[in-house]
Amino acid sequence: MINQRGRCKERRGVSLPSKDMMAAIAATRFGLGARPGEIDAARNDPRGFLTDQIRPEGADQPRGGEGSAQRLAEVSAYQMEKRDAKAAQREMGSDAKSPPVKDLQKELRQQAGDDFLARARLGASTDAAFRERWTLFWANHFTVSSTSLATTSVVGPFEKEAIRPNVFGRFEDLLVASSTHPAMLLYLDQAQSTGPNSKASANQRKNARKTGGLNENLAREILELHTVGLEAGYGQADVTEFARAMTGFSVGRPRDPSPHQYLFRDNAHEPGARTVMGNAYSQSGQAQALAVMRDLAASPHTARHVSTKLAAHFVSDTPPPALVARLEKAYLDSGGRLDEMARVLIAAPEAWDPAPAKFKTPYEFAVSTWRAVGTEPQAIGKLAPVLTGLGQKPFSPPSPKGWADEAQTWCAPDALIKRLRFSESFAATAADRLDPNTLAQSALGARLTPPVAKAVARAETRREAMALLLMSPEFQRR
């Protein structure tokens, strides 16, 4: 714990920069990069510009796209059609894929591509870019990745249904929304997890069918990644007990009462009381795991874990301890209210240090280039290969931990070469109608340094000027 004196000293020690600088920081560090006119709009009251973006109804929603239940119904229809086609093939002895099946699969993938494009367009165009960055942070905290056709189809809907409505509410609600969403239940193998002593297992044994059993994947990642973190010191027994409590959290099959939606299967639930991290849970049914989640959300370890990640994302790869401590306090005092944490972050002097500490991820970099020139991406076919090449394949974080957040990962030699290639080709399509010096001013404001301004002014062509601006340390960082 940080003592009160130390904290005051540090607070006094950090002075705020000019309003011009704060306006630039509001748009570039808290937001997703300045659109033309955005820094001007923030200048009068940079902090108010950000707090005005906090709202109880949560994040903005990208346009279009079906809900997760419909998507999963389509996946299920596709799989049935494929099975039929396969049976037909066996009869006819043909090796070729029949055309309707192929079209359906393509369509399902196209839908996922459309989801991603809609999200990127929202990021490129929104006037409330802090709200969107805040949302992306939580979507990454509760990662779902495209590991199967089913998860590919519902990553977009997951963000819209579980994450976006809850980003300024209570952490516990966000945790429960994530942990009961079909996308998460499928991604981390929870949907089929069955209590060894449940009715479902007994029936399977009676009918001499293969018996199901426990799958601890989601329970482990909730503990380690979503809530208390490894520092909390839980053991394997806690993971197993929590996994037992979670048995029954599943997804409706086509003939269930709620097809393709969250379904609690009471007959798959492991009967009996559980003990997780020293707390006893005697509840029955889904109330048991929900009670565990409530305690996890209220844990000081969760407060610290989440606060550290937030400070690292918004301020520095090595987050200032005093800021982490204030965020923790806000979390615990407010019962895990995320809007309160956002306010503490905006108020924090540490977050307004003019030195651009954070290195943009590929997605942040791409979004900020569109924002700089005031356009939006038009085609997923162009966007996806660029992001994949830069190491951030759309909707495909490499593990449940989500995308990395620190410069060490993204500022790799090859990645810089690829960013340069992207900047050159972007400039080739966008630069000719723009004045580079005006662009540099509107994109970076007071963060534009003399060496970069000079390099842009002295460039041989508009394209070269724009590529230099996009590749400058000031633009690559935030």
Place this chain on the structure above:
Amino acid sequence: MNAPLSRRSLLQQAAGLGVSVSFLGGSAFAAADGAMAKRKMVVVICRGGMDGLSVSPPVGDPDYAVLRGAVAVTPDQALKLDGTFGLHPALESVHALALKGQARIAPAIASPDRARSHFEAQDVLETGAAEVYGVGTGWLNRTLEAMGPSNVEALSVGATAPLILRGKVQAASWSPGQGVDETARLPTLLQDLYKADPIMGRAFARGLETEAMAQQAMTGLNPAPTPVSTETTMMAATPMWRNAVNAQGMTPSAMAPKAQAVAGQRQGREAARKLGSTLAGFMVQAGGPRIAAISLDGWDTHAGQVGQLNTRLSYLDAVLDGLNTGLGAAWSDTVVVVATEFGRTARVNGTGGTDHGTGSTALVLGGGLKKGGIIGDWPTLKQEALFENRDLRPTLDMRGLFKGVLAEHMGVDRAALETKVFPDSAEARPVSGLV
């Protein structure tokens, strides 16, 4: 639409399959004597917790089939090694090498970490520390430091930089894509702007240098483009049949379209083999890197393990085959170690998979290996022998294997191994008699 793919696009596919490669350069070893100066080492990290009990199934252990049930490799399927162990049927090339004494298994090995967390265990594996957060740099990077680095090169093939080669030595990285002319005006102007930045300048300089090296590595290969579909879609690089049984309401057989899977797998194997041979292409260049690391993702087989492992082990086998073929005569100077952050539960779980465990298998390959049986002891799978009544009990510390290879094969100073490369690892005695 079918058209021959260029080597670059094949490699791009490989990158999309979750494969990435890292190098550390040759000049650090310039001081070493003649024979040692040619020695090479490759570390393959299988991320996600590779199931050792499938990689080298102990089909002769009476408890194996009982514990593993439907996901057990049967004695008929296993590629026989000895009375107890076989190799997974997808590891054909590895098996061929094993028959020549050029591949061995360490069937009960683990890092010192016991938390069963991917992220913590990978950190421990890559930092070489005794515990998580012990060190912030990778042990391959510190290996070069220990040898007295001068103009040391480090390169990762893949868009991001892995922990194992982070450290004082600037790691370069490379992945397939359109190149950049380092003598053009723009790179020169940018290098000026990066002078004040703490990391961008040296990273960018490395990137430009590596581009030139990559051209050479690829032209050194036999051009053998294989006709495969060039149709790519946004998510195509993740094998669609992976985790297929996760999808609800469907039986596994209905979701694993065999024809598609087989075609995709063949294509994946070809891409993986190219990646291995391109890595070899870098390494056989004069002054090329002598230490490299490859990452392979996708080993976290909580459900539908049999199909997933078949695919992933097939890629692994192809990468190793590509390396072996591409290195040619240099294979006899090379040792390859394949390792993972932890093994998986001894028992099959309820979803046709296995959960995070402890002991797993490491593979050791190379043309100069001494013949021998398994590396380390086999603890058996008897219930009382299991670690926490759950996992294969490790009998060998991963650091001991790495230290053994670095000492005997690469000639790294033993005192430096204990103090710099693997601090606090005295209890992990170096494995001896490998080469």
